[in-house]
Amino acid sequence: MVSDAFKSFRHQHLFEKAGAETRITDIFDYTSPLGLLGTLANKLFLEHYMTRLLTKRNQVLKAYAETGKWNEVLQITKRLQQGV
Numbered sequence: 001m002v003s004d005a006f007k008s009f010r011h012q013h014l015f016e017k018a019g020a021e022t023r024i025t026d027i028f029d030y031t032s033p034l035g036l037l038g039t040l041a042n043k044l045f046l047e048h049y050m051t052r053l054l055t056k057r058n059q060v061l062k063a064y065a066e067t068g069k070w071n072e073v074l075q076i077t078k079r080l081q082q083g084v
Contacts, residue, residue, distance in 0.1 A: 007031040007038070024061075026054050 012027040028050060032038030064070045 005033070007033040024058065026058070028054060 008029075008031040010027075010029045014025040014027065016023045016025065030050075032042055032046065034041075064073065
């Protein structure tokens with residue numbers, strides 16, 4: 001992100017082998033601007049919103065990875081790169 005609504009923002013993905021599967025852990029660290037107002041916004045809605053957003057995103061990624069839908073995305077990306 002070049003500019004955003006956060007004072008600071010860091011999002012990491014950690015991948016760990018778990019038997020025949022891969023465990024992905026999101027580490028999401030941010031600081032809201034506006035001092036006390038930002039802290040209040042975090043507690044009232046932002047933490048819950050971001051948790052739901054990352055959970056849903058990870059469910060979609062898991063579905064694509066495990067069903068082969070990733071190949072559809074790859075084909076679309078190739079067509080876009082070729083200008084088709």
